[in-house]
Structures are given as C-alpha cells and as structure tokens.
Amino acid sequence: MATLEDDEADIDPVKMILLDEEGEEKKLTTLDNGAAKPQMQKHYIRSIESTVAIRQLPSEGLSFQLWPAATTLVTLLDGYLSHLSESPLATTLTALSNGGDNGRKLKILELGSGTGLVGIAAAVTLGANVTVTDMPHVIPNLKFNVEANADVVARRGGTVDVAPLRWGEDDDMEVIGREFDLVLASDVVYHDHLYEPLIQTLRFLLNAGARGGEKKVFIMAHLRRWKKDSAFFKKARKLFDVEILHTDPPKEGSRIGVVVYAFVGKN
Template identity: 65%
Template sequence: MAGGNLRDEHERDGGIEVDNASDLQIYRRDPSNSPLTRTLSSFTYTGSDSPRLNIVEIGSGTGIVGIAAAATLGANVTLTDLPNVIENLKLNANANAQAVARFGGEVHVAPLRWGEAGDVEDLGGDVDLVLASDVVYHEHLYDSLLKTLRLMLLGKEGKRVFLMAHLKRWKKESIFFKKARKVFDVDVVHCDDPKEGSRIGVVVYRFFPERSSRKMYLTNVYN
C-alpha cells in the first residue's frame, strides 16, 4: 500500500488494522471505557521526566496500528516486518512523523523475520509491549511466530505482554492457539460485534507468560 497519513488510512481501510487502531482511539478519549485499560494501565508512567512506553509491532504490514499507538499513547514504537517490506514501512512512518510527534510519540522501523533469534536480539531489550494485528493466517508460520513471541516475552523482567487483534477465518487457526496456550496464558480482552454477513467480530487477545514458562525458556526457546 502506498504511503499516506494516519487519518486517511483510518478512513479508507475497513480491515482488522483499523479495528485495532480504533481501540487505541477509544483508550485515548476515555480510558475508563476502553477494553485496553487493564493492560495499558500496567505501563502508565507519571511525571514530566517519565520514560515513554516502548512498543514493538510485529508483522506491521502498512504500520497503521503501530503508528496509531505512537500517536495515541505518546509512545516510542518500532514497526517490524520482513526486510522487503521495510521501505514501505519507512515511507508510512515518515508520512506520519509530524502528526505522531505532536502527541509525544516516535516511530522507528526494523526488520524482523519470525523465528530468527538474531533479529529479536537486534531490537534490544527495552520493550514494554508487543502488538500485532491479523498475523495468524499461514499455518506453516505458526511455530516461527510462537518462537519469536517466546524470545520477546519469556525470561524477561517486568510485565511485558503481547496484544493481538484477530479475526477467525479457518478452523486450522485453533492449532496456533492450542500451541500458544502451552507456553502463555491467553485471555480475551475485547470482542467486537460481528460485521454484516459475519458470524464473529474481531477479537483482541492478551498473551502473557505462565510462571512455569520462565523455567522452560532457558532450555526450549532455541529448539
């Protein structure tokens, strides 16, 4: 998709990325009524010298969700995707840089191949929250995606969690969630009403490490 500003992307796109961005907008307008409050409140900082929330979005695509997070939360966001997607991500990040900066946010771009430990290490360890939207689709990528999530979430200090917006399309997706629940606690943060012609709406899931998974990390994460 060609570069554009955040408002235009939001108005044009009717997909999951905008639904996820809309939840962020609700949080900004009225945190007390936002489905994201329970998670984001864990990262709330106070004081003028407080650090910004550090977010990594995986499988960013156009980058609309991460850009919206940077503007809405005044956060430091890194958009990631395959190396061949990076130039388009940079284009969209630059197109929205001034709008994001007005709200105290900042957007960066970095390559991230799922399952590659070196790519995760290159991102650095200063991450509070991991975001994704519509990333569970190709079955052959389930294990790679879960390995990346293990690398990013397990064995880390603090309250790092993963928020993912997902629209169920195929029965095979249950395989991903079955595997994920062996490593993470997975709960539903929010579920949108179904759109016309659909039986289910977009669901926002929260993944966070089980206590036993911290021990598994040391021996299993690189297998």
Template identity: 55%
Template sequence: MENEDNDCGNTGLLFLFDGGGEGDTERNRDDEVHADDEAAALGCEASGEDGERCCHLSSVQSTLVVRQLRSQGLSFQLWPAAASLVSLLDRRPSALLLPLANPSPIRILELGSGTGLVGIAAAAILGACVTLTDLPHVLPNLRFNADANSHAVAARGGALDVRQLRWGEDEDASDFLLDGKPAFDAVLASDVVYYEHLIDPLLRTLRALVKGEISFVMAHLRRWKKRDAVFFRKARKVFDVLLLHTDPPLHGKRVGVAIYRFSEKPTIKDNIAK
C-alpha cells in the same frame, strides 16, 4: 500511484480486506470474506488500486495517512484486525492493559507491521516510541508511511523506528533484547495468524520477546477453525491468553475481530517464590 485512489476526505478507519491468501487452497474457513463485501459493510469504496487511506484519531484530533500497495501482496494491505485495534486504542487504550503509567515514553514493538497503521497510531495516541517491524521487502513502504506520519507522531511526543524482524530467526529477535531482556514495554500485532507454516516461527519469536511483565496484544480475525485452533493450542502451552475485547461481526459475517493479551506463564520456580 497514491493520487489515483486518495480517500483522505473520509475520516473513518478505512481498510480493504482480501479473504484469500496467495496460493491458499484450504476450504475449512469459518467464514468466506471478499474484499468488495468487506469494504461495503464498512461503508468504504472497494478498489483494487494502490493508494492512500486515512484514519482519523478522535482522541488526539489527528489524521494519519497510510499508503497501501495491494498489487504487491498481503503485507501491503490494510486488514480488519488493524482497524479494530486502532479503534480500541483510540477509544480506550487502558482496555489493552498497556503500561500507560510509565514515567518515560512507552516503548512498543510491533510485529508484522505491514502498512504500519497500528504502530503509527499507537505512537500518536500514547506518545510512545514504537518500532515497526516486518520482512525486508516490506520495509520500504513501511518507512514511507512512518515518514509520512512523523509530524503527527512527534506532535504527541512519540517516535517511530523501522527495522527488520523475521519470525523464527533468533538473530533478528536478539536485536530487540538488552542484556537478554526485552528492550520495550509491550508487543503489538494484528492479523498475524494467517499462514500455517508461520505459526511456529511466530511463536518462537514471541517466546524470545514476551517475558516477565512484557505482554503481547494481538488483534485477530478468525478465518480457519483448524489453523486457528493449532495456533492457540500451541500458544497456551507457553502463554496465559486473555480475551480483552471482541467486535460484533460485520454485516453478513459470523465472527468479529477479537483482541487478546498474551503473557508468559509463571514457571514452577516463580510459583515457589510467591
């Protein structure tokens, strides 16, 4: 199927965005977005077909190729926040406050990887060891994309792994801990605040993984005022949330992608120790 819609001649950050969820009837959105409008604003050709999309990383002069399978659902598509996060990684990785000075390869865990574009790009740009995670039914396409870009990643000293991580499942989260501590240096995600019923499971997993100096960097496009407010209100009870970067709105839109850094709130015990 990928040969039917191959845009590899275009070296920009390409993605298609579907503004509505499957079965979603909520109408309190900040902005109504449609796939064709979004693609046109980016100078991309809109298409409902499955196929490959390319992303050129100017900082390392490398081109990534990811297969999206739009016909299989939201987890198989490229989304606006992913493109923004990759673009910022490509231009100014230091803006994300990632531990770039580590003597050994940076270890990154990506949540809700989808097509894997963000994690694959991070591995290539930073020479990082990145673990891409998602639900079981998403993993085959995620592995396909990881394998398709393994040479570009390895050329930079990076590595990719693909594993299951179901939000809210302590058993899954524990697989990413070593002696009770996170076995990585940072957590990344893009466009993971979408369905309201997944807010609490996501935060449960973040509480297990984002500890001490481990930060969570999230790219987010606001779509629903009330739903987003619920997520950030709950998140700020557990994490310090810092706005790192905002993109200007696409043409005709009211909001752009925002990138945040979440870090564990100091406990009373920590404050006394200081």
C-alpha cells in the same frame, strides 16, 4: 464454553476486507494492466483531532493492505486516550503507562506491521516510542508511511522506528532485543507454516520481564479465517496465559468479528 478456536467451520480464508472511514467495504481501482493502484487512506483519530495517512499497495500482496483487525486496534487505542473505553485493554494500557519511571515513555514493538497503521496510531495516541517490523521486502512501504506521518507523531511526543524482523530468526531477534513494555500485532495468524516461528518470537520477547520483573504483554487482534487457526492457540496456551480483552460484533454478512487477545508468559 465454546470459543472461536473451537468452531470447526472455515471462515472465508481468502476474502480481503478493505474498509473506508464509514466501515463500508472499499472497491479497488485498477491500472490498465489489471494491477490495483496505490491507495492513500486517511484515518481520523478523534482523541487527538488529527489524521493518519496510510499508503496501500494492493498489487504487492497481503502485507501491503489494511486488514480489519488493524482498524479494531486503532479504534481501541483512540478510545483509550479519549477515556471512552473501559475495556480490559484500557486497563492494561493504563497499568503499563503508570508502571514506569517518571517521564519514561512506553516502548512498544509491533510484529507483522504491514502498512504500519497500528504502530503509528500507538505512537500518536500513547506518545510512545514504537518500533514497527515486518519482512525485509515490506520495509520500504513501512518507511514511506512512517515518514508520511512524521509530523503528527512528533507533535504527540512519540517516535516510530522501522526494522526488519523475520520471525524465529535468531539474528533478527537479537538485533531487535527485548527492551519493550508491550508487543502488538494484528491479523498475523494466517499462514500455518508461520505459527511456530511466531511462537518462538513471542517466547523470546515475553520471557524477559519489563520494568523490574513485571511480565510483558502481547496484544493481538485476530479475525479468524481458517479452522486450523486453533492449532496456533493450542500451542500458545501451553506457553502463555491467554485471555480475550475485546470482541467486535460481526460485520454484516459475517458470523464473527475481530477478537483482541492478551498473551502473558507463564511462570
């Protein structure tokens, strides 16, 4: 059966889709010099009846903007907590939550966090201890967003730490360590020169078993934009068992939607 990775057509590789609360494409306002203004966007988490606020800095680059796959993961996390989701993702999260010691919180690592929306949402919906990571130049905005949501995170019993992580860099990976139950990411398969560093990082993180030898899981939400994305998945499937957990219906005007994958290290 054909998969998204097998499709040879390019999916508009440069279009940025910024969505508001109603799912409509968001128009950017600009400063006099043409740069996009900083934006504070609020995301209502229905299951906890609270809001997460995220600052975007569009003029700073892709890492400072919200991508569609992040919204998908937040929606799934929200649905899991409110028992509205019976998806394989919900099953995975339930197994992780029930598999630890009594009273032990989930430890979650997010790769390529960007604005930090997914990691912050994981902390508030799962009451987890989350570490959000990205390149060093992204860290200040990540810290801003973590601090902006500190109260709601604390009320839900979670924590969010911020750390730099350059994929494939041994020093950074050793500092981060492997003591995580779950690894998350959204829209990180974009630049092909980062495919191999990302895979190296995943090998480091998933090779060590969690909680008495259980296999760790990497959950990645991805919206395909390039036909060359298939090269990443071909490499990944040699090292990990990869399955689709969830697929969004395509937005109007698009042929595909966000797909959520689970990666587990092979024996």
